[in-house]
Amino acid sequence: MNNPMPKVKRIHHVAIVVDEMEKSLSFWRDVLGLNPSEIRDVPEQKSQVAFLPAGESEIELVKPTSGDSGIARFLARRGPGMHHICVEVDDIQTMLAQLKARGVHLINEMPITTAFGKKYAFIHPESTGGVLVELYEA
Numbered sequence: 001m002n003n004p005m006p007k008v009k010r011i012h013h014v015a016i017v018v019d020e021m022e023k024s025l026s027f028w029r030d031v032l033g034l035n036p037s038e039i040r041d042v043p044e045q046k047s048q049v050a051f052l053p054a055g056e057s058e059i060e061l062v063k064p065t066s067g068d069s070g071i072a073r074f075l076a077r078r079g080p081g082m083h084h085i086c087v088e089v090d091d092i093q094t095m096l097a098q099l100k101a102r103g104v105h106l107i108n109e110m111p112i113t114t115a116f117g118k119k120y121a122f123i124h125p126e127s128t129g130g131v132l133v134e135l136y137e138a
């Protein structure tokens with residue numbers, strides 16, 4: 001390996017699956033005082049999301065809007081709770097290649113590019129001590 005290991009820059013967001021957005025906001029917004037910067041539907045993920053900036057990171061609340069999504073299945077199986085941690089990296093492509101070479105179980109071996117040109121990929125919890133980890137490059 002000649003390439004330097006790509007760097008993790010910060011925790012970008014922590015995602016929490018919720019069953020009712022308003023009920024969840026009544027804690028995160030009304031009790032903790034985190035103001036949502038955005039609440040919107042994400043049709044391609046069959047979900048509604050709320051982003052609540054907290055310093056350099058965000059809490060992301062995710063509510064399924066249809067019964068047949070991965071998030072809906074997660075909610076049905078495990079109930080509301082933590083879904084994943086997302087770390088921002090400086091070079092997702094190289095990081096994924098290096099993780100794969102080290103035998104890390106990747107859910108996405110290639111980054112997914114959003115409509116806004118951002119890239120992300122997930123690492124399987126079996127390689128991370130039980131936590132779903134998202135890599136993100138702005």
Ligand code: CO
Pocket residue numbers: 013015060084086134
């Ligand atoms: Co995420």
